[in-house]
Amino acid sequence: PGPHSAYAGRSTVVDLAADAWGGRGGPPRDGCGDATLKNGVALMKTQARSLRGQAVDIHKLDLSSRTARITVSGPVSVDANGQVNADLTIKLQDPKAVAAILATAIPEQKSQIEQGFAGLALLGNEPSMPLKVVKGKVxxxxxxxxxxxxxD
Known part of the structure; x- marks a missing residue:
């Protein structure tokens, strides 16, 4: 395999690490996804233990909890310092339910989440928008x- 080889994988159950939210858990969630890890074959051969310097193209990732559903697609990368960067498109189903989950998981942002999602409700029950991560800021x-x- 050359430097441009890729590894594609599919998952039927997704368990988001509570560590990504500062050790806080959330409601039960199910999901499935399809993504391509850039240079995946080479990474599997070397059994790399760090995400730093890695990149993945998410073709489609679906996460759901009861009536709330989030569908995400786009590129994600981790720089040499471990900072996450992403330029994703996100589609929400039942934005009010998604807002309630996020407000519980990120209580320090509750008022901003509630205000923002109140506006999203005006866009219908399945709005689509950009989800950006720049040096870890989401x-x-x-x-x-x-x-x-x-x-790490």
Missing amino acids: SLGFIPLGKIKPL
């Missing part, structure tokens, strides 16, 4: 969601 459209700590 925002959903104009709604700041917090920060992801550097990864």
Whole structure:
């Protein structure tokens, strides 16, 4: 395999690490996804133990909890310092239910989440918008969601 080889995988159950939210858990969630890890074959052969310097293209990742559903697609990378960067498109089903989950998981951003998602409700029951992560700072459209700590 050359330097541009890739590894594609599919998952039928997704368990988000509570560590990404500062050790806080959330409601039960199910999901499935399809993504391509850049240079995946080479990484599997070397059994790399760090996410730093890695990149993945998410073709489609579906996460759900009861009536709330989030569908995500786009590129994600981790720089040499462990900072996450992403340029994703996110589609929400039942934004009010998604807002309730996020407000519980990120209580310090509760008022911003509730205000932002009140506006999203005007866009219908399945709005689509950009989800950006720049050096670990996460925002959903104009709604700041917090920060992801550097990864190992």
